[in-house]
Amino acid sequence: MQIKRWENFNPVDSLLILLREEDCQNLPSFDDEVKEILSALVSRKDFTGKKGSLLRVPLVEGTLYLIGLGKKEKCNLNLIRDSLAWGFRNAGKNHSKSSAVLLSHLKEYDGLTFALGEAGGLCSYVFDSYKTKGKDYEPFSLNEIYSDVCDDDVSAGMKFADAQIFAREIANEPGCAVCPSTMADKATALAEQYGLDCEVWDEKKLADEKMGALLAVGKGSINPPRLIHLTYKPKGTPSKKAAIVGKGITFDSGGLNIKPDQFMLTMKGDKTGACNVLGIMKGVAELGLNVEVHGFMSCAENMPSGSAYRPDDIITARNGKTIEINNTDAEGRLVLADALCVASETKPDVIIDMATLTGACMVALGKNRAGLFVNDDGLSAKILSASVKTGESFWRLPLEDEHIEESLKSPFADLVNAGERYGGAIFAALFLKEFVGENIAWAHMDIAGVDFKDKEHGIYCKGATAFGVRTCLEYLRSL
Ligand code: BES
Ligand code: MN
Ligand code: ZN
Numbered sequence: 001m002q003i004k005r006w007e008n009f010n011p012v013d014s015l016l017i018l019l020r021e022e023d024c025q026n027l028p029s030f031d032d033e034v035k036e037i038l039s040a041l042v043s044r045k046d047f048t049g050k051k052g053s054l055l056r057v058p059l060v061e062g063t064l065y066l067i068g069l070g071k072k073e074k075c076n077l078n079l080i081r082d083s084l085a086w087g088f089r090n091a092g093k094n095h096s097k098s099s100a101v102l103l104s105h106l107k108e109y110d111g112l113t114f115a116l117g118e119a120g121g122l123c124s125y126v127f128d129s130y131k132t133k134g135k136d137y138e139p140f141s142l143n144e145i146y147s148d149v150c151d152d153d154v155s156a157g158m159k160f161a162d163a164q165i166f167a168r169e170i171a172n173e174p175g176c177a178v179c180p181s182t183m184a185d186k187a188t189a190l191a192e193q194y195g196l197d198c199e200v201w202d203e204k205k206l207a208d209e210k211m212g213a214l215l216a217v218g219k220g221s222i223n224p225p226r227l228i229h230l231t232y233k234p235k236g237t238p239s240k241k242a243a244i245v246g247k248g249i250t251f252d253s254g255g256l257n258i259k260p261d262q263f264m265l266t267m268k269g270d271k272t273g274a275c276n277v278l279g280i281m282k283g284v285a286e287l288g289l290n291v292e293v294h295g296f297m298s299c300a301e302n303m304p305s306g307s308a309y310r311p312d313d314i315i316t317a318r319n320g321k322t323i324e325i326n327n328t329d330a331e332g333r334l335v336l337a338d339a340l341c342v343a344s345e346t347k348p349d350v351i352i353d354m355a356t357l358t359g360a361c362m363v364a365l366g367k368n369r370a371g372l373f374v375n376d377d378g379l380s381a382k383i384l385s386a387s388v389k390t391g392e393s394f395w396r397l398p399l400e401d402e403h404i405e406e407s408l409k410s411p412f413a414d415l416v417n418a419g420e421r422y423g424g425a426i427f428a429a430l431f432l433k434e435f436v437g438e439n440i441a442w443a444h445m446d447i448a449g450v451d452f453k454d455k456e457h458g459i460y461c462k463g464a465t466a467f468g469v470r471t472c473l474e475y476l477r478s479l
Pocket of ligand 3: 249252270329331332356357
Protein backbone atom coordinates (compact mmCIF):
# COMPACT_ATOMS: atom_id res chain seq x y z
CA MET A 1 0.00 0.00 0.00
CA GLN A 2 1.17 3.51 -0.78
CA ILE A 3 -0.13 6.43 1.27
CA LYS A 4 0.56 9.93 0.00
CA ARG A 5 -0.59 13.49 0.37
CA TRP A 6 -3.53 14.37 -1.88
CA GLU A 7 -2.11 17.17 -4.01
CA ASN A 8 -4.12 19.10 -6.58
CA PHE A 9 -7.04 16.68 -6.21
CA ASN A 10 -5.55 14.14 -8.59
CA PRO A 11 -8.32 11.82 -9.79
CA VAL A 12 -9.07 8.76 -7.65
CA ASP A 13 -11.50 5.86 -7.92
CA SER A 14 -13.10 6.62 -4.58
CA LEU A 15 -13.37 9.48 -2.15
CA LEU A 16 -13.94 8.66 1.53
CA ILE A 17 -15.34 11.12 4.01
CA LEU A 18 -15.80 10.30 7.69
CA LEU A 19 -18.41 12.44 9.41
CA ARG A 20 -19.74 12.76 12.94
CA GLU A 21 -23.42 13.60 13.40
CA GLU A 22 -22.47 17.17 14.33
CA ASP A 23 -20.46 17.51 11.09
CA CYS A 24 -23.61 16.69 9.12
CA GLN A 25 -25.52 19.48 10.80
CA ASN A 26 -22.70 21.92 10.26
CA LEU A 27 -20.54 20.84 7.33
CA PRO A 28 -16.77 21.34 7.69
CA SER A 29 -15.04 23.50 5.11
CA PHE A 30 -14.56 21.12 2.21
CA ASP A 31 -13.98 21.96 -1.42
CA ASP A 32 -17.09 23.62 -2.98
CA GLU A 33 -17.99 20.74 -5.25
CA VAL A 34 -17.78 18.20 -2.38
CA LYS A 35 -19.73 20.49 -0.11
CA GLU A 36 -22.52 20.82 -2.66
CA ILE A 37 -22.99 17.05 -2.95
CA LEU A 38 -22.77 16.63 0.81
CA SER A 39 -25.34 19.31 1.60
CA ALA A 40 -27.81 17.70 -0.78
CA LEU A 41 -27.35 14.27 0.79
CA VAL A 42 -27.46 15.63 4.31
CA SER A 43 -30.53 17.84 3.76
CA ARG A 44 -32.44 14.86 2.31
CA LYS A 45 -31.37 12.86 5.41
CA ASP A 46 -29.76 10.27 3.11
CA PHE A 47 -26.80 10.48 5.40
CA THR A 48 -26.86 11.64 9.04
CA GLY A 49 -23.47 10.48 10.35
CA LYS A 50 -24.96 7.66 12.40
CA LYS A 51 -22.28 5.40 13.84
CA GLY A 52 -21.54 2.45 11.57
CA SER A 53 -23.48 3.84 8.60
CA LEU A 54 -21.99 3.79 5.11
CA LEU A 55 -23.45 5.48 2.06
CA ARG A 56 -22.00 4.68 -1.34
CA VAL A 57 -22.72 7.34 -3.94
CA PRO A 58 -21.67 6.75 -7.58
CA LEU A 59 -20.40 9.96 -9.13
CA VAL A 60 -19.65 10.72 -12.75
CA GLU A 61 -16.04 9.91 -12.01
CA GLY A 62 -15.44 7.56 -9.08
CA THR A 63 -17.50 6.76 -6.03
CA LEU A 64 -18.13 8.72 -2.86
CA TYR A 65 -18.14 6.80 0.42
CA LEU A 66 -19.68 8.53 3.42
CA ILE A 67 -18.91 6.86 6.71
CA GLY A 68 -20.71 7.75 9.93
CA LEU A 69 -18.75 8.21 13.15
CA GLY A 70 -21.78 8.86 15.38
CA LYS A 71 -21.96 11.45 18.11
CA LYS A 72 -18.95 13.70 18.65
CA GLU A 73 -18.80 13.02 22.40
CA LYS A 74 -18.37 9.30 21.78
CA CYS A 75 -15.99 9.57 18.84
CA ASN A 76 -12.34 8.67 19.42
CA LEU A 77 -9.22 7.72 17.49
CA ASN A 78 -9.95 4.04 17.83
CA LEU A 79 -13.30 4.41 16.09
CA ILE A 80 -11.69 6.53 13.38
CA ARG A 81 -9.00 3.90 12.78
CA ASP A 82 -11.59 1.12 12.50
CA SER A 83 -13.84 3.22 10.27
CA LEU A 84 -10.94 4.05 7.96
CA ALA A 85 -10.00 0.39 7.61
CA TRP A 86 -13.64 -0.51 7.00
CA GLY A 87 -14.02 2.19 4.34
CA PHE A 88 -10.79 1.25 2.54
CA ARG A 89 -11.77 -2.43 2.65
CA ASN A 90 -15.13 -1.62 1.10
CA ALA A 91 -13.53 0.47 -1.60
CA GLY A 92 -10.94 -2.22 -2.32
CA LYS A 93 -13.60 -4.92 -2.58
CA ASN A 94 -15.52 -2.69 -5.00
CA HIS A 95 -12.63 -2.42 -7.48
CA SER A 96 -11.16 0.91 -6.35
CA LYS A 97 -7.45 1.04 -7.10
CA SER A 98 -7.01 4.45 -5.52
CA SER A 99 -8.82 6.18 -2.68
CA ALA A 100 -8.60 9.64 -1.21
CA VAL A 101 -9.78 10.36 2.30
CA LEU A 102 -10.55 13.79 3.75
CA LEU A 103 -9.44 14.07 7.36
CA SER A 104 -8.49 17.67 8.10
CA HIS A 105 -11.79 18.24 9.95
CA LEU A 106 -10.71 15.51 12.41
CA LYS A 107 -7.31 17.02 13.26
CA GLU A 108 -8.25 17.38 16.93
CA TYR A 109 -7.74 13.63 17.39
CA ASP A 110 -4.15 13.04 18.45
CA GLY A 111 -2.43 10.39 16.35
CA LEU A 112 -4.75 10.80 13.36
CA THR A 113 -2.10 10.32 10.69
CA PHE A 114 -0.63 7.38 12.58
CA ALA A 115 -4.06 5.75 12.57
CA LEU A 116 -4.35 6.45 8.85
CA GLY A 117 -1.09 4.58 8.24
CA GLU A 118 -2.20 1.68 10.38
CA ALA A 119 -5.66 1.41 8.82
CA GLY A 120 -4.26 1.75 5.30
CA GLY A 121 -1.69 -0.94 6.02
CA LEU A 122 -4.16 -3.36 7.61
CA CYS A 123 -7.23 -2.94 5.39
CA SER A 124 -6.11 -5.34 2.69
CA TYR A 125 -5.03 -8.23 4.89
CA VAL A 126 -6.90 -11.54 4.71
CA PHE A 127 -5.63 -15.06 5.26
CA ASP A 128 -6.40 -16.64 1.89
CA SER A 129 -3.14 -18.24 0.79
CA TYR A 130 -4.72 -21.73 0.75
CA LYS A 131 -7.77 -20.79 -1.32
CA THR A 132 -7.77 -21.72 -4.98
CA LYS A 133 -8.10 -18.47 -6.92
CA GLY A 134 -10.69 -19.47 -9.55
CA LYS A 135 -12.09 -17.37 -12.39
CA ASP A 136 -14.47 -15.57 -10.02
CA TYR A 137 -11.65 -14.55 -7.76
CA GLU A 138 -11.35 -10.82 -7.42
CA PRO A 139 -8.18 -9.67 -5.74
CA PHE A 140 -8.25 -6.70 -3.40
CA SER A 141 -7.57 -3.84 -5.76
CA LEU A 142 -6.77 -0.85 -3.56
CA ASN A 143 -3.09 0.03 -3.55
CA GLU A 144 -2.95 3.82 -3.42
CA ILE A 145 -4.35 6.01 -0.65
CA TYR A 146 -4.27 9.80 -0.62
CA SER A 147 -5.17 12.13 2.20
CA ASP A 148 -5.30 15.85 2.91
CA VAL A 149 -3.44 15.17 6.16
CA CYS A 150 -0.18 13.29 5.77
CA ASP A 151 3.06 13.38 7.75
CA ASP A 152 5.89 11.10 8.99
CA ASP A 153 3.54 9.40 11.42
CA VAL A 154 1.82 7.72 8.47
CA SER A 155 4.90 5.63 7.80
CA ALA A 156 5.28 4.77 11.50
CA GLY A 157 1.65 3.60 11.47
CA MET A 158 2.36 1.48 8.40
CA LYS A 159 5.32 -0.13 10.16
CA PHE A 160 3.02 -1.01 13.07
CA ALA A 161 0.62 -2.51 10.53
CA ASP A 162 3.37 -4.59 8.90
CA ALA A 163 4.43 -5.94 12.28
CA GLN A 164 0.84 -7.04 12.97
CA ILE A 165 0.38 -8.61 9.55
CA PHE A 166 3.63 -10.55 9.97
CA ALA A 167 2.41 -11.94 13.31
CA ARG A 168 -1.11 -12.67 12.01
CA GLU A 169 0.09 -14.47 8.91
CA ILE A 170 2.04 -17.05 10.97
CA ALA A 171 -0.62 -17.34 13.68
CA ASN A 172 -3.24 -18.15 11.02
CA GLU A 173 -1.22 -21.10 9.67
CA PRO A 174 -2.53 -24.48 10.80
CA GLY A 175 -0.64 -26.97 12.94
CA CYS A 176 0.20 -29.10 9.90
CA ALA A 177 2.16 -26.19 8.44
CA VAL A 178 3.81 -24.67 11.49
CA CYS A 179 5.54 -26.68 14.20
CA PRO A 180 8.25 -25.51 16.65
CA SER A 181 11.08 -25.89 14.11
CA THR A 182 9.07 -23.83 11.59
CA MET A 183 8.87 -21.06 14.19
CA ALA A 184 12.66 -21.26 14.49
CA ASP A 185 13.00 -21.00 10.70
CA LYS A 186 10.78 -17.90 10.64
CA ALA A 187 12.89 -16.33 13.40
CA THR A 188 16.14 -17.17 11.62
CA ALA A 189 14.87 -15.59 8.39
CA LEU A 190 13.71 -12.47 10.24
CA ALA A 191 17.08 -12.19 11.99
CA GLU A 192 18.88 -12.43 8.66
CA GLN A 193 16.68 -9.75 7.12
CA TYR A 194 17.18 -7.23 9.93
CA GLY A 195 20.60 -8.15 11.28
CA LEU A 196 19.29 -9.48 14.60
CA ASP A 197 21.01 -12.16 16.68
CA CYS A 198 19.13 -15.43 16.73
CA GLU A 199 19.81 -18.42 18.93
CA VAL A 200 17.77 -21.61 18.67
CA TRP A 201 17.90 -24.32 21.33
CA ASP A 202 16.92 -27.74 19.96
CA GLU A 203 15.83 -30.69 22.12
CA LYS A 204 19.40 -31.73 22.92
CA LYS A 205 20.46 -28.24 23.94
CA LEU A 206 17.22 -27.85 25.92
CA ALA A 207 18.17 -30.95 27.93
CA ASP A 208 21.71 -29.62 28.52
CA GLU A 209 20.19 -26.33 29.67
CA LYS A 210 17.80 -28.08 32.09
CA MET A 211 14.66 -26.82 30.37
CA GLY A 212 12.61 -29.60 31.98
CA ALA A 213 9.22 -27.93 31.75
CA LEU A 214 9.39 -27.05 28.04
CA LEU A 215 10.77 -30.54 27.26
CA ALA A 216 7.97 -32.24 29.22
CA VAL A 217 5.26 -30.43 27.24
CA GLY A 218 6.95 -31.26 23.94
CA LYS A 219 7.52 -34.97 24.69
CA GLY A 220 4.24 -36.24 23.22
CA SER A 221 4.82 -34.81 19.75
CA ILE A 222 6.96 -36.05 16.87
CA ASN A 223 7.77 -32.35 16.35
CA PRO A 224 10.34 -31.54 19.06
CA PRO A 225 10.26 -28.28 21.07
CA ARG A 226 12.43 -25.21 20.50
CA LEU A 227 13.40 -22.18 22.52
CA ILE A 228 14.14 -19.24 20.25
CA HIS A 229 15.97 -16.11 21.35
CA LEU A 230 16.10 -13.05 19.08
CA THR A 231 18.11 -9.98 20.08
CA TYR A 232 17.81 -6.45 18.75
CA LYS A 233 20.52 -3.97 19.71
CA PRO A 234 20.15 -0.31 18.75
CA LYS A 235 23.02 1.61 17.12
CA GLY A 236 23.54 3.94 20.09
CA THR A 237 23.45 3.25 23.83
CA PRO A 238 20.08 1.72 24.62
CA SER A 239 17.80 3.58 27.01
CA LYS A 240 16.51 0.30 28.49
CA LYS A 241 16.71 -3.45 28.14
CA ALA A 242 13.42 -5.28 27.64
CA ALA A 243 12.52 -8.94 27.22
CA ILE A 244 9.35 -10.11 25.47
CA VAL A 245 8.34 -13.71 26.02
CA GLY A 246 5.70 -15.55 23.97
CA LYS A 247 3.84 -18.82 24.39
CA GLY A 248 4.32 -20.81 21.22
CA ILE A 249 2.17 -23.95 21.42
CA THR A 250 1.85 -24.74 17.73
CA PHE A 251 -1.13 -26.94 18.52
CA ASP A 252 -2.79 -27.56 21.87
CA SER A 253 -4.73 -30.82 21.88
CA GLY A 254 -4.66 -30.78 25.69
CA GLY A 255 -2.22 -33.70 25.75
CA LEU A 256 -3.35 -36.81 27.67
CA ASN A 257 -5.96 -34.58 29.37
CA ILE A 258 -7.32 -34.26 25.88
CA LYS A 259 -9.67 -31.39 25.01
CA PRO A 260 -13.25 -32.11 23.91
CA ASP A 261 -13.83 -31.45 20.19
CA GLN A 262 -15.30 -27.97 20.30
CA PHE A 263 -12.48 -26.76 22.56
CA MET A 264 -9.71 -28.25 20.43
CA LEU A 265 -10.86 -26.43 17.31
CA THR A 266 -8.96 -23.10 16.95
CA MET A 267 -6.03 -24.38 19.04
CA LYS A 268 -3.69 -23.71 16.11
CA GLY A 269 -3.93 -20.22 17.59
CA ASP A 270 -2.15 -21.24 20.78
CA LYS A 271 1.15 -20.01 19.30
CA THR A 272 -0.07 -16.41 19.01
CA GLY A 273 2.10 -15.13 21.87
CA ALA A 274 5.22 -16.34 20.05
CA CYS A 275 3.98 -15.01 16.70
CA ASN A 276 3.46 -11.66 18.39
CA VAL A 277 7.07 -11.73 19.57
CA LEU A 278 8.14 -12.15 15.92
CA GLY A 279 5.93 -9.22 14.91
CA ILE A 280 7.28 -7.05 17.70
CA MET A 281 10.90 -7.83 16.79
CA LYS A 282 10.16 -6.89 13.18
CA GLY A 283 8.48 -3.66 14.32
CA VAL A 284 11.29 -2.73 16.69
CA ALA A 285 13.87 -3.24 13.93
CA GLU A 286 11.82 -1.36 11.30
CA LEU A 287 11.27 1.57 13.66
CA GLY A 288 14.91 1.50 14.80
CA LEU A 289 13.94 1.94 18.45
CA ASN A 290 16.58 2.92 20.96
CA VAL A 291 15.91 -0.03 23.28
CA GLU A 292 17.68 -3.38 23.57
CA VAL A 293 14.98 -5.98 23.02
CA HIS A 294 15.24 -9.70 23.66
CA GLY A 295 12.45 -11.76 22.13
CA PHE A 296 11.92 -15.28 23.50
CA MET A 297 9.59 -17.79 21.88
CA SER A 298 8.92 -20.96 23.82
CA CYS A 299 7.60 -23.45 21.29
CA ALA A 300 6.20 -26.95 21.62
CA GLU A 301 3.31 -29.03 20.36
CA ASN A 302 1.05 -30.43 23.10
CA MET A 303 0.04 -33.91 21.94
CA PRO A 304 -1.17 -37.14 23.54
CA SER A 305 0.94 -40.21 22.71
CA GLY A 306 2.94 -43.01 24.27
CA SER A 307 5.76 -40.60 24.93
CA ALA A 308 3.60 -37.76 26.25
CA TYR A 309 4.04 -36.34 29.75
CA ARG A 310 1.42 -37.63 32.14
CA PRO A 311 -0.82 -36.39 34.90
CA ASP A 312 1.03 -37.12 38.23
CA ASP A 313 4.46 -36.66 36.60
CA ILE A 314 6.84 -34.48 38.56
CA ILE A 315 9.13 -32.34 36.43
CA THR A 316 11.94 -29.90 37.22
CA ALA A 317 12.00 -26.43 35.67
CA ARG A 318 15.16 -24.53 34.76
CA ASN A 319 15.34 -22.72 38.10
CA GLY A 320 15.22 -26.03 39.98
CA LYS A 321 11.61 -25.77 41.12
CA THR A 322 9.71 -29.05 40.91
CA ILE A 323 6.20 -29.17 39.45
CA GLU A 324 3.59 -31.87 39.91
CA ILE A 325 1.47 -32.18 36.78
CA ASN A 326 -2.20 -32.43 37.58
CA ASN A 327 -3.42 -31.39 34.15
CA THR A 328 -1.46 -31.73 30.91
CA ASP A 329 -3.72 -29.10 29.33
CA ALA A 330 -2.20 -26.43 31.59
CA GLU A 331 0.90 -26.54 29.38
CA GLY A 332 1.34 -22.86 28.51
CA ARG A 333 2.48 -21.87 32.00
CA LEU A 334 5.08 -24.68 31.83
CA VAL A 335 6.71 -23.60 28.59
CA LEU A 336 6.64 -19.99 29.83
CA ALA A 337 8.17 -20.98 33.19
CA ASP A 338 11.45 -22.09 31.61
CA ALA A 339 11.44 -19.17 29.16
CA LEU A 340 10.87 -16.63 31.95
CA CYS A 341 13.92 -18.08 33.76
CA VAL A 342 16.09 -17.63 30.66
CA ALA A 343 14.68 -14.14 30.04
CA SER A 344 15.43 -13.19 33.67
CA GLU A 345 19.04 -14.34 33.23
CA THR A 346 19.61 -11.64 30.59
CA LYS A 347 18.94 -9.15 33.46
CA PRO A 348 16.38 -6.98 31.67
CA ASP A 349 14.76 -3.89 33.19
CA VAL A 350 11.40 -5.25 32.20
CA ILE A 351 9.81 -8.51 31.04
CA ILE A 352 6.49 -8.70 29.21
CA ASP A 353 5.04 -12.09 28.45
CA MET A 354 2.14 -12.80 26.11
CA ALA A 355 0.13 -15.98 26.12
CA THR A 356 -3.19 -17.48 25.12
CA LEU A 357 -3.10 -18.87 28.62
CA THR A 358 -6.50 -19.47 30.18
CA GLY A 359 -10.12 -19.99 29.24
CA ALA A 360 -10.82 -18.43 32.64
CA CYS A 361 -9.53 -15.06 31.42
CA MET A 362 -11.95 -15.23 28.48
CA VAL A 363 -14.80 -16.02 30.83
CA ALA A 364 -13.88 -13.04 33.00
CA LEU A 365 -13.23 -10.40 30.34
CA GLY A 366 -14.84 -11.56 27.12
CA LYS A 367 -13.29 -11.64 23.68
CA ASN A 368 -12.39 -7.98 23.27
CA ARG A 369 -10.31 -7.27 26.35
CA ALA A 370 -7.11 -8.96 27.49
CA GLY A 371 -6.05 -9.66 31.07
CA LEU A 372 -3.03 -7.81 32.43
CA PHE A 373 -1.08 -8.87 35.52
CA VAL A 374 1.80 -6.67 36.65
CA ASN A 375 4.12 -6.73 39.67
CA ASP A 376 4.94 -3.02 39.35
CA ASP A 377 2.42 -0.15 39.37
CA GLY A 378 4.63 2.12 37.25
CA LEU A 379 4.90 -0.49 34.51
CA SER A 380 1.18 -1.16 34.68
CA ALA A 381 0.40 2.55 34.21
CA LYS A 382 2.75 2.74 31.21
CA ILE A 383 1.27 -0.31 29.51
CA LEU A 384 -2.29 0.84 30.14
CA SER A 385 -1.58 4.30 28.76
CA ALA A 386 0.06 2.76 25.66
CA SER A 387 -3.01 0.58 25.23
CA VAL A 388 -5.34 3.58 25.31
CA LYS A 389 -3.39 5.05 22.39
CA THR A 390 -3.39 1.83 20.40
CA GLY A 391 -7.03 0.98 21.05
CA GLU A 392 -6.25 -2.49 22.39
CA SER A 393 -8.01 -2.81 25.70
CA PHE A 394 -6.55 -4.48 28.75
CA TRP A 395 -7.92 -4.94 32.25
CA ARG A 396 -5.57 -5.25 35.19
CA LEU A 397 -6.33 -8.32 37.31
CA PRO A 398 -4.89 -9.11 40.75
CA LEU A 399 -1.49 -10.72 41.15
CA GLU A 400 -2.13 -11.27 44.84
CA ASP A 401 -4.44 -13.75 46.45
CA GLU A 402 -3.42 -15.69 49.54
CA HIS A 403 -5.95 -18.47 48.97
CA ILE A 404 -5.00 -19.08 45.38
CA GLU A 405 -1.32 -18.83 46.33
CA GLU A 406 -1.91 -21.56 48.91
CA SER A 407 -3.45 -23.77 46.21
CA LEU A 408 -0.21 -23.58 44.16
CA LYS A 409 1.44 -25.87 46.70
CA SER A 410 1.83 -29.57 45.98
CA PRO A 411 2.11 -32.28 48.64
CA PHE A 412 4.90 -33.95 46.64
CA ALA A 413 6.64 -31.13 44.76
CA ASP A 414 7.17 -27.37 45.03
CA LEU A 415 4.17 -26.50 42.86
CA VAL A 416 1.20 -27.99 41.04
CA ASN A 417 0.55 -26.74 37.50
CA ALA A 418 -3.23 -26.34 37.76
CA GLY A 419 -5.75 -25.46 40.43
CA GLU A 420 -9.52 -25.33 40.60
CA ARG A 421 -11.60 -23.66 37.89
CA TYR A 422 -12.36 -20.54 39.89
CA GLY A 423 -9.74 -17.83 39.62
CA GLY A 424 -7.96 -19.82 36.89
CA ALA A 425 -6.37 -16.79 35.23
CA ILE A 426 -4.98 -15.55 38.56
CA PHE A 427 -3.66 -19.02 39.40
CA ALA A 428 -1.78 -19.14 36.11
CA ALA A 429 -0.30 -15.66 36.65
CA LEU A 430 0.80 -16.55 40.20
CA PHE A 431 2.38 -19.72 38.84
CA LEU A 432 4.39 -17.69 36.29
CA LYS A 433 5.54 -15.31 39.04
CA GLU A 434 7.54 -18.20 40.56
CA PHE A 435 9.87 -18.08 37.54
CA VAL A 436 10.49 -14.34 37.20
CA GLY A 437 13.83 -13.15 38.57
CA GLU A 438 13.88 -10.91 41.62
CA ASN A 439 13.56 -7.14 41.22
CA ILE A 440 12.50 -7.32 37.59
CA ALA A 441 9.40 -5.36 36.58
CA TRP A 442 7.17 -7.93 34.88
CA ALA A 443 3.86 -7.89 33.06
CA HIS A 444 1.86 -10.89 31.94
CA MET A 445 -0.73 -10.47 29.19
CA ASP A 446 -3.37 -13.21 28.99
CA ILE A 447 -4.54 -12.89 25.37
CA ALA A 448 -6.80 -15.97 25.24
CA GLY A 449 -9.93 -15.00 23.33
CA VAL A 450 -8.68 -11.70 21.93
CA ASP A 451 -6.16 -13.46 19.69
CA PHE A 452 -8.70 -14.51 17.05
CA LYS A 453 -11.76 -12.82 15.54
CA ASP A 454 -14.79 -14.78 14.35
CA LYS A 455 -15.61 -12.18 11.73
CA GLU A 456 -14.09 -9.15 10.08
CA HIS A 457 -14.43 -5.87 11.96
CA GLY A 458 -12.57 -2.55 11.59
CA ILE A 459 -8.86 -3.25 11.30
CA TYR A 460 -9.44 -6.97 11.95
CA CYS A 461 -10.17 -9.68 9.43
CA LYS A 462 -11.48 -13.12 10.30
CA GLY A 463 -8.71 -14.99 12.09
CA ALA A 464 -5.62 -13.89 13.98
CA THR A 465 -5.57 -10.33 15.37
CA ALA A 466 -1.98 -9.99 16.65
CA PHE A 467 -3.55 -8.39 19.71
CA GLY A 468 -0.77 -7.10 21.97
CA VAL A 469 1.72 -6.25 19.22
CA ARG A 470 0.59 -2.63 18.97
CA THR A 471 0.56 -2.03 22.70
CA CYS A 472 3.99 -3.60 23.20
CA LEU A 473 5.49 -1.61 20.33
CA GLU A 474 3.91 1.59 21.63
CA TYR A 475 5.24 0.86 25.12
CA LEU A 476 8.75 0.10 23.80
CA ARG A 477 8.65 3.27 21.71
CA SER A 478 7.92 5.28 24.86
CA LEU A 479 11.04 4.03 26.71
N1 BES B 1 -4.53 -22.71 25.32
C1 BES B 1 -5.41 -22.94 26.41
C2 BES B 1 -6.19 -21.70 26.81
C3 BES B 1 -7.17 -21.16 25.80
C4 BES B 1 -8.50 -21.52 25.85
C5 BES B 1 -6.76 -20.26 24.83
C6 BES B 1 -9.38 -21.02 24.91
C7 BES B 1 -7.65 -19.75 23.89
C8 BES B 1 -8.96 -20.12 23.92
C9 BES B 1 -4.61 -23.42 27.62
O1 BES B 1 -3.48 -24.16 27.34
C10 BES B 1 -5.51 -24.28 28.42
O2 BES B 1 -5.86 -25.33 27.95
N2 BES B 1 -5.87 -23.85 29.62
C11 BES B 1 -6.71 -24.57 30.48
C12 BES B 1 -6.08 -24.61 31.85
C13 BES B 1 -6.75 -25.54 32.81
C14 BES B 1 -6.53 -26.97 32.37
C15 BES B 1 -6.16 -25.33 34.19
C16 BES B 1 -8.06 -23.85 30.53
O3 BES B 1 -8.08 -22.62 30.53
O4 BES B 1 -9.07 -24.52 30.52
MN1 MN C 1 -3.89 -26.24 27.12
ZN1 ZN D 1 -2.58 -23.84 25.55
